Amino acid sequence: xxxxxxxxxxxxxxxxxxxxxxxxxxxxxxxxxxxxxxxxxxxxxxxxxxxxxxxxxxxxxxxxxxxxxxxxxxxxxxxxxxxxxxxxxxxxxxxxx
Numbered sequence: 001x002x003x004x005x006x007x008x009x010x011x012x013x014x015x016x017x018x019x020x021x022x023x024x025x026x027x028x029x030x031x032x033x034x035x036x037x038x039x040x041x042x043x044x045x046x047x048x049x050x051x052x053x054x055x056x057x058x059x060x061x062x063x064x065x066x067x068x069x070x071x072x073x074x075x076x077x078x079x080x081x082x083x084x085x086x087x088x089x090x091x092x093x094x095x096x097x
Contacts, residue, residue: 035066035092039074039084
């Protein structure tokens with residue numbers, strides 16, 4: 001019983017030291033990034049015929065991750081027989097959507 005109390009107090013002390021030194025992630029990183037892309041809806045096998053556009057939105061802790069999530073969101077919206085092709089990055093902002 002004595003050992004578990006000692007280990008518990010050591011862990012509690014270590015956590016207190018980490019917080020007091022500011023070794024945690026900054027608040028800005030926790031809010032992440034939101035990205036917006038616009039992708040032409042291209043019919044597969046049509047030689048590049050465009051049939052409108054799809055907007056994709058994504059959120060992640062990094063800018064690159066947010067754009068990746070936005071591209072996935074745009075591709076997930078495509079109907080069968082179409083694909084998102086040469087998407088344009090329309091913007092990125094700090095924070096959740």
